[in-house]
Amino acid sequence: MKKILFTLLTLLPLAASAQKVWDFGDYKVTKISNPENGERQVDGLIPGGDRENSYTWRLAALGDEIYIATARNIASALVNIYGSQITAASGMSMDTFWAMIDAVANGDILRNDVTEGANIISYNRKTGEFKVVWTGGPGEYQRMAVTFGDNVYFGSYSADQTISQYILKMDAEGNFTKVFESKGTTAMRANCVYDDHLFFASVDERSEIAAGDPEPLVKLAVLRKSNDDDTQWDRVADYKDFGDIPYDPIHSSWAGAPFWEMASHNGYIYATAPSTAGFVIFKGRPAEDGESANEYGWHWEEVAGLTNGINNPGLSDVTGGEPGTMRSLIGSVYEFNGELYAYNFDHAFGGEAQAFVGMLQQLTGAPVKASNYLSYMYNSLHNPQKVWKLNDATGKFEELTAFTALMEGTTNEYIWRMGEHNGKLYVATMDAGIFYNYLTQLTNGSFFNMSSEEKAAKLQYISTVIKLLALAKGNEKADELREKLEQLKTLLEQYVETNQIDDENMEIIIDIEGLTQEIRTLITNFLQQQGQQQLATLTAILTQALQNLQNFSDAEKAAIQDLISHLQSGDVMEYLLGQLQTLASDVYNRVDGQGIEMYLYINNAVKNNEWGFDLLRTSDGGNSFEVITRTGFDDKYNYGCPSFLSTEEGLYFGTCNPFYGGQLFLLSENETTGIAEVKNLKDVHADSPYYKLDGQVVKGTPTAPGIYIKDGRKVVIDF
Numbered sequence: 001m002k003k004i005l006f007t008l009l010t011l012l013p014l015a016a017s018a019q020k021v022w023d024f025g026d027y028k029v030t031k032i033s034n035p036e037n038g039e040r041q042v043d044g045l046i047p048g049g050d051r052e053n054s055y056t057w058r059l060a061a062l063g064d065e066i067y068i069a070t071a072r073n074i075a076s077a078l079v080n081i082y083g084s085q086i087t088a089a090s091g092m093s094m095d096t097f098w099a100m101i102d103a104v105a106n107g108d109i110l111r112n113d114v115t116e117g118a119n120i121i122s123y124n125r126k127t128g129e130f131k132v133v134w135t136g137g138p139g140e141y142q143r144m145a146v147t148f149g150d151n152v153y154f155g156s157y158s159a160d161q162t163i164s165q166y167i168l169k170m171d172a173e174g175n176f177t178k179v180f181e182s183k184g185t186t187a188m189r190a191n192c193v194y195d196d197h198l199f200f201a202s203v204d205e206r207s208e209i210a211a212g213d214p215e216p217l218v219k220l221a222v223l224r225k226s227n228d229d230d231t232q233w234d235r236v237a238d239y240k241d242f243g244d245i246p247y248d249p250i251h252s253s254w255a256g257a258p259f260w261e262m263a264s265h266n267g268y269i270y271a272t273a274p275s276t277a278g279f280v281i282f283k284g285r286p287a288e289d290g291e292s293a294n295e296y297g298w299h300w301e302e303v304a305g306l307t308n309g310i311n312n313p314g315l316s317d318v319t320g321g322e323p324g325t326m327r328s329l330i331g332s333v334y335e336f337n338g339e340l341y342a343y344n345f346d347h348a349f350g351g352e353a354q355a356f357v358g359m360l361q362q363l364t365g366a367p368v369k370a371s372n373y374l375s376y377m378y379n380s381l382h383n384p385q386k387v388w389k390l391n392d393a394t395g396k397f398e399e400l401t402a403f404t405a406l407m408e409g410t411t412n413e414y415i416w417r418m419g420e421h422n423g424k425l426y427v428a429t430m431d432a433g434i435f436y437n438y439l440t441q442l443t444n445g446s447f448f449n450m451s452s453e454e455k456a457a458k459l460q461y462i463s464t465v466i467k468l469l470a471l472a473k474g475n476e477k478a479d480e481l482r483e484k485l486e487q488l489k490t491l492l493e494q495y496v497e498t499n500q501i502d503d504e505n506m507e508i509i510i511d512i513e514g515l516t517q518e519i520r521t522l523i524t525n526f527l528q529q530q531g532q533q534q535l536a537t538l539t540a541i542l543t544q545a546l547q548n549l550q551n552f553s554d555a556e557k558a559a560i561q562d563l564i565s566h567l568q569s570g571d572v573m574e575y576l577l578g579q580l581q582t583l584a585s586d587v588y589n590r591v592d593g594q595g596i597e598m599y600l601y602i603n604n605a606v607k608n609n610e611w612g613f614d615l616l617r618t619s620d621g622g623n624s625f626e627v628i629t630r631t632g633f634d635d636k637y638n639y640g641c642p643s644f645l646s647t648e649e650g651l652y653f654g655t656c657n658p659f660y661g662g663q664l665f666l667l668s669e670n671e672t673t674g675i676a677e678v679k680n681l682k683d684v685h686a687d688s689p690y691y692k693l694d695g696q697v698v699k700g701t702p703t704a705p706g707i708y709i710k711d712g713r714k715v716v717i718d719f
Helices: 072-089 096-105 348-363 374-381 401-407 433-440 452-471 476-498 505-510 518-524 524-528 535-548 554-568 574-580 585-590 592-610
Strands: 003-007 021-023 029-030 053-062 065-073 119-124 130-135 141-148 151-157 167-171 176-182 190-194 196-203 220-225 233-238 259-264 268-275 281-286 298-304 330-338 339-345 389-392 398-400 412-421 424-431 615-618 626-629 640-649 650-656 666-670 706-710 713-718
Touching: 003 119, 003 574, 065 151, 065 433, 065 640, 096 130, 096 452, 096 535, 119 141, 151 196, 167 196, 176 196, 176 476, 176 640, 190 268, 190 339, 196 233, 233 298, 268 330, 281 401, 330 398, 330 412, 339 412, 348 374, 348 433, 374 433, 412 650, 424 650, 433 592
Parallel strands: 053 141, 053 640, 190 259, 259 330, 412 640
Antiparallel strands: 003 713, 021 029, 029 666, 053 065, 053 650, 065 119, 065 141, 119 130, 141 151, 151 167, 167 176, 190 196, 196 220, 220 233, 259 268, 268 281, 281 298, 330 339, 339 389, 389 398, 412 424, 424 615, 424 640, 615 626, 640 650, 650 666, 706 713
């Protein structure tokens, strides 16, 4: 008879094991997918890895299987979208643009494979096997997965608005059927269960525009599935129930979804809708006596947003609906322990793209100001992400200040997902630090912390860009950019060889015409890091400003000369910024002091934060929070966590890693017993897989005696 002896890690020393486990005492987190791989190593869920499988967007369980709705190389898809706009305007080829992305990101972003869409991947909790069970068409991603009855329903997403979005049903036998489809939207995302029916909210192209109404950008609809026919989806709301939201331009963007999230609470469906003036929350239910009803017999009202009297101007942090903001465009709702929570989402990619394009324009001599192209990024970082809880008595969403305090000064740009397990509420974020680093890497010190291999790779990427730009004969802008990159390459080559920058080559950076004023100012940080004198360079920068801005008045020139005198007497950067603010407003605007401050704030936020998503939890409803990780579990490329699934063996969660592939983890409780003899595998979490000491998953139950890992503990099997 087989004997299985279990012991805690502390009672039987572990042999060397490649599987990654983070032990927190009463619970632990175990990496499930490609468990031996870490930062900058390929994951993507399937054995052997696939960098294209970048987002584990949602998890749903059916029997022994966990189904993972994924996105395929979404960062690359977004780069292609912005790249097509930039290349069309500049005449640059996409090959050259991608070579520039490689030079900026050091090859971290894989160029998109558009031959197929995203996968649905299953994970068997008994055998530990991953396999692809569905593959969509080019440009199709799976953004939602939810178990309802004996089926799993998936909601699609695409950045290409010409592609129809759909709801996909998978039955208990693993058969897939499209049960709803509509054009005119980017996603079938929001869903909830209410009154024993499954609801999705998105767009219904079958809707007709009422006579006299202008054509909305999207035909919003909340849809209820018939419990008798999976292909019958009836509307309970349409565009007329949601005020001006159908006309908001965010709905026509790749980032939007006409509805973002839904939850059932206190007899209502709560639904969130994105808006450039800050997200909006609605609630609806079948109309009761005395309530107004739409044509479907439902009553809908706004409970947070610009037109609501209780939560005005909503949860957007945008006083009066600041035009063009990237802050709190999107919100989500989640019910936990009978209470409704809301949380916000900033448009990090939009701010990054605006800053990147602005810097490219400035590098090629365009008259753009840093304070304009950095504003979205600055505003988002400057305002921390928040969680609110609904006070049912007052109808007010009240801020959880304990959570806000943990977001202050971080590079977290949105709260991605909430989940619950064993009476605790889990909150996961998206941390934009890894993306924002690409913008500030020459001033936040990260370049100087690269390995010699990474520095050599960057030089090669820059050389490729220079060669491609040289092919664009007769293109004046390409020639200007190539010349500046050649100067930068000279500087980097010297640093790779000597690990320092001399005065002559530092002057190369300072003299590059078209570099932003704030970058030239911040270059002085390099001098200080390299043990060289900061003072002379600051003086040189201001002297250059006097030479380049000939239209300064004599009084204005005298004011800047006064700055130089103070610097020569020993004052440094803090004095410079303080005095710039006190100069006449026109002088301040000409040197773009606001842009300098914005860049400094962004640079320091990136420099001073740990990158990788945050995972926190609370057991008291949000009065206090425990921090589980700030670093994406020691992987800065794990920039987000968008999915949770509570099971008997613990809380599964998936990551977004658009660089080296999404990952799957399990948070489980540590056992408190010592050694036990077990007669039935179910007594010891039989659904979880066994691992060999080298981290390899064993299919089923081991057939050979030895020592294995199961649920993060040693398992001794003796036949």
